[in-house]
Amino acid sequence: MEWRRRPTMEDVAKAAGVSKATVSRVLAGIESGSTPATAERVRQTALRLGYVVNSIAASLRSRQSFTIGLLLADVANPFFGGIASGVESRLSQTGYSVILGNTGNSLERERALVRVLVEKQIDGLIAATSAASAEHFHEAQERGVQVVLVDSDVPGLEADTVTIDNRATAEAVVGHLLEQGHRRIAIVTGPMDATFDRHRLEGYRRALARHGIAYDEALVLRADLLAEGGERAVDRLLELDPRPTALFATNNMMTQGVLVGLRRAGLRIPDEISLVGFDDQDWYALCHPPLSAVLNPAYEMGHVAADRLLTRLAGRGERVEQPVEHLVLDAPLVLRASTAPPPQA
Amino acid sequence: MEWRRRPTMEDVAKAAGVSKATVSRVLAGIESGSTPATAERVRQTALRLGYVVNSIAASLRSRQSFTIGLLLADVANPFFGGIASGVESRLSQTGYSVILGNTGNSLERERALVRVLVEKQIDGLIAATSAASAEHFHEAQERGVQVVLVDSDVPGLEADTVTIDNRATAEAVVGHLLEQGHRRIAIVTGPMDATFDRHRLEGYRRALARHGIAYDEALVLRADLLAEGGERAVDRLLELDPRPTALFATNNMMTQGVLVGLRRAGLRIPDEISLVGFDDQDWYALCHPPLSAVLNPAYEMGHVAADRLLTRLAGRGERVEQPVEHLVLDAPLVLRASTAPPPQA
DNA sequence: CCGATTTACTAAACCGATTTCATTCCGGAT
């Protein structure tokens, strides 16, 4: 056999003339329990043999995997990419790894992913999906997994959340449009499964109400959170009579789709129709005209969520259960040039 | 104690009146070795007790983690998001999980990540980074990890790669510009650590050579692969005399930065300067003017890489070592409206 | 109907670490 087995802790122990227990202690960085001299000798032999710990074995015994699950609706969407980036940066600082799961907005896939993650003994779970169901998260919690929700809340689930104030934000957007004189404002929403979706609509209604404008069901264009849906929403908008003078698209993909649809329809922004998007992206500034949108702090949300999870993990085994926290971040409306007073009829 | 321990395979075995071995076989879906009746009884009791396997324990013994590592330069960048999406979709079909690592183009971080991944006993590793070094990958391979490189190749490393033909693609871009009559064409490149970067420049040179145009060092604007760098590259471009009439930005971030810089400088595209970008994004079509760019098939590359990795993993333990493969995907140039013949001086 | 397989199944070893508990060793207090 010309292929050498990779050295285990046992090998290091033998080579250093100590027991596995000592090697374990030294390599885990436990100060007490060994002479500086012994510690150094162990470290040297480990290095010399090219020893690398097997975290799988370590996790089995210690019941900690130092791994968390990250569930996203769509990694390819830069908004979720931002969340992933924030989560990863905070967690890997502390030696945690993140297992990525892409749900594609399928509850079935989401459930399957949670199950696999639980089997893999994750310590925590961060989810940014629009799952309307709580049970699979519940099951994870029952098996000792700490759950933190990002971007959306799941009714009936006792878990930390990191979100923006979707109601207030949407209200501000629509308020801005109203102040410019718009009276018929359409909104493109998702399927209303997620709270962010529902809350954005609520904010829209609230703004209208505050300005004494009747809520018109026909002006809410329900779509699918994807570009395709945004584009088709524009088609429906064109059939409205009188045609709305302003439009609020409630996520980045639909904003993009709306832009495509509007361009195809030949509607000039903001002369013929005002538009406010969501999930601000750098390229919004490069559109013609530069697009106003809500800046949804994806990276920060991910970072904060990871941070919350870490402190929760650190506080395990405490006498008192930590109460759940609902963190709310700022989501400013960045105004560029896609809104203007409505055209004179 | 009001808190019940989660059931183990032992518990299921006892409850079903069989041995652990039988439970293991049944749940692993091994047909032979148990009566359909026994199998069913085991499955039922497992379900009744709410049993969930501990993959950590399984992995320890079986020496397979069904987990692969995915190293990306920047998850927040939609190009890498696309790769991640492709990888995840292919792998999770087969029950594999993916651990995400963000290198942020730091070799040091990349090394640290590889180490952690190896410790976590990943079965394979897919990397889409611009690491110039091979040693950490080498070390992973020595420890039995199958490595597949995406988007870039690492000299001195014996590993499968999935890329596009960067030379030919760049050559086509510059050829297109030359055919329109441009003679002074600038190129914005990265730091030249990665092969994709170097090959794109080579393609540029080749196109020039083929058209009998001298290569001018001053026209290659070396940047950092980020938007910031693209923007500053434009500043340097403006100082060139005579000013180039066309510009080729070699990745999505720099393309975006160039767009910002050009807008700030007030240069009209394509009247005053032609521009071709890279890593086509949907929003390129929404710019003013719609931007021509190379479509880099991120999702597909990820998918193919994952596929390659899977077949490699499946073929482990075979007598003959599988030879490395270098898969090359198509990267079409999508022409929109950002190029035109150079302005008459 | 008998020896030879084959099949269903179990007991026990094993994977490679962590953790518990016992032991040894030491200097200092009595």
Add this chain to the structure above:
DNA sequence: ATCCGGAATGAAATCGGTTTAGTAAATCGG
């Protein structure tokens, strides 16, 4: 000289599965 407490260390149990080796019973061919 003796006793004591704490620090250093090691032996062995443990985590929860998979895998191997072995056994008893069922099946088969002639």
